[in-house]
Amino acid sequence: MTKHIYIYSPSSAIRDKAAFRRGVKRLQALGHEVEIDPDALSVHQRFAGDDATRLAAISRAAASGANIALIARGGYGLTRILDQIPYKAVAKAIQKGTEFVGCSDFTALQNALVAKTGAVTWSGPAVGEDFGAEAGADDIMEACFDDLVSGQGEGTGWRMPARDADLKFKPVEDAVLWGGNLCVLTSLLGTPYFPVVDKGVLFIEDTNEHPYRIERMLDQLKMAGVLGKQKAIVFGQFTGIRKVPGYDRGFGLDTVVDRLRASLKKVPVLTGLPFGHVPTKVLLPVGAKVAMAAEGRDVFLVWGHRHAHSHDHDHAHSH
Amino acid sequence: MTKHIYIYSPSSAIRDKAAFRRGVKRLQALGHEVEIDPDALSVHQRFAGDDATRLAAISRAAASGANIALIARGGYGLTRILDQIPYKAVAKAIQKGTEFVGCSDFTALQNALVAKTGAVTWSGPAVGEDFGAEAGADDIMEACFDDLVSGQGEGTGWRMPARDADLKFKPVEDAVLWGGNLCVLTSLLGTPYFPVVDKGVLFIEDTNEHPYRIERMLDQLKMAGVLGKQKAIVFGQFTGIRKVPGYDRGFGLDTVVDRLRASLKKVPVLTGLPFGHVPTKVLLPVGAKVAMAAEGRDVFLVWGHRHAHSHDHDHAHSH
Structure with missing residues (x-):
């Protein structure tokens, strides 16, 4: 086509x-x-x-x-x-x-x-x-x-890492999907360009960041009241993690995720979304309503059928 | 003593x-x-x-x-x-x-x-x-x-770099001095821990950052309405600038300062404050009222006499 x-x-x-x-x-x-x-x-x-x-x-x-x-x-x-x-x-x-x-x-x-x-x-x-x-x-x-x-x-899915095999969460419905690169998203905070999304699904990814910087950005979003009011936080891929051997001493992305889970309590923090600075990336509709649920380690993120307009438009181009 | x-x-x-x-x-x-x-x-x-x-x-x-x-x-x-x-x-x-x-x-x-x-x-x-x-x-x-x-x-002073020899600004009086490390300060934005300072003097420094990241943080503070309402912005030392030769192609800290000046217009942007991740650093009272003026390239930042309480206290310890 x-x-x-x-x-x-x-x-x-x-x-x-x-x-x-x-x-x-x-x-x-x-x-x-x-x-x-x-x-x-x-x-x-x-x-x-x-x-x-x-x-x-x-x-x-x-x-x-x-x-x-x-x-x-x-x-x-x-x-x-x-x-x-x-x-x-x-x-x-x-x-x-x-x-x-x-x-x-x-x-x-x-x-x-x-x-x-x-x-x-x-x-x-x-x-x-x-x-x-x-x-x-x-x-x-x-x-x-x-x-x-x-x-x-109409949606996508992925398998959560073995580490999160026991993660349970209540299925999410009717939530706005938003997010993207954590550093860029955080750089909108406090400005008129940061979206006010309540009860959404926030996904994040980043590349070439120290775990402490990832944590600092998450803390900023948390203390700004953003994370606690979401229905779920979804970690995509964090590549090129700049851990300093012998210095960070066990402080890594897993530590950051565990601490976030402990502090957010009611908001599930999922991991493993195939999106980020990696070749294997799914497409995700930012601003769309989604539903999300899991069967065991398999997560399904569904946005349903979209774009009646674009179909008419597609036909105009594809015939 | x-x-x-x-x-x-x-x-x-x-x-x-x-x-x-x-x-x-x-x-x-x-x-x-x-x-x-x-x-x-x-x-x-x-x-x-x-x-x-x-x-x-x-x-x-x-x-x-x-x-x-x-x-x-x-x-x-x-x-x-x-x-x-x-x-x-x-x-x-x-x-x-x-x-x-x-x-x-x-x-x-x-x-x-x-x-x-x-x-x-x-x-x-x-x-x-x-x-x-x-x-x-x-x-x-x-x-x-x-x-x-x-x-x-009761104050401090420094000489602005030759590049800013022609910088003129209206003397500042009765302004709250605040700021510090740009990255840490920006990480407070949007949270209850970011101070609301109007008509202040904001000083900033940072280390090991790309110029584009410094600009992104400044833009965030600007678009959040913070920079435009200050009486002055003062750049301290930015060390270990991570410029990428052949990539940044002339985009450096000077570019960032010039663009900030062009966009802020009414708020003077001073440079050269001896503070940051450098050995030669002055002490600066964060939260105190200050006055600031220049004679040619020489800037004077004055907070006046402070700490009547601490004097009594000092005597208790030093006698």
């Missing part, structure tokens, strides 16, 4: 052009019509063009009429323009059927969009790191992406 | 015991009576004892009746116990004449104390890193410390 995919760069400059080209080719090989934003490869300092350039790219993505607006890569660049993002234009594009997909720094736009409009975007792959991965694009990621583009996906 | 100095460990475990011993000896050589908290050298994971142990140490420091309660070292440990710190006991001890001195992670306690009680503490040295520095304690730091213990200090 051919889809129109619009690729743009809202954050860091693309340094690995080979990976970007591989990603574009892979999307074309999957049968899609790929449109590349004129500033996708722009460079200004560490950014993919200056702020005005990247804001214009976001506007073009919103105006593209594409089925999917996909970020070229993450990095850094969105938090500094949060007060200028065309939220209404993006929300209107989403209503008309364009699905916005991205991760990492994109967390800022996604959660700010929930705060400002309630519109749903997808935490998922980027062109370079994922579709252009040197080892080839991950099968599960591509299957989840295909679920989105075909309009067939 | 002999003073009673109480040394305790509210944050990370002391790993460099030699530096700690050198620091204690140096304080004794300066003529002070040094009392070491029984858990100053305790270790639990990466902390100087578990949370209860460190909370008890803070309480003992508050009950010590010392002239100075000085942290053994910074690191990490205070943000996770912000909801349990005996703020009233610390404020009462300060009222009775004990001056609390520290830096880095201590920023959390200092600013939370302003939020909860308005009590004044001192950003300044730690035992190990500063008094126990292998190269010997820094002269200026010791002179500033002596100003505090002798009750003679």
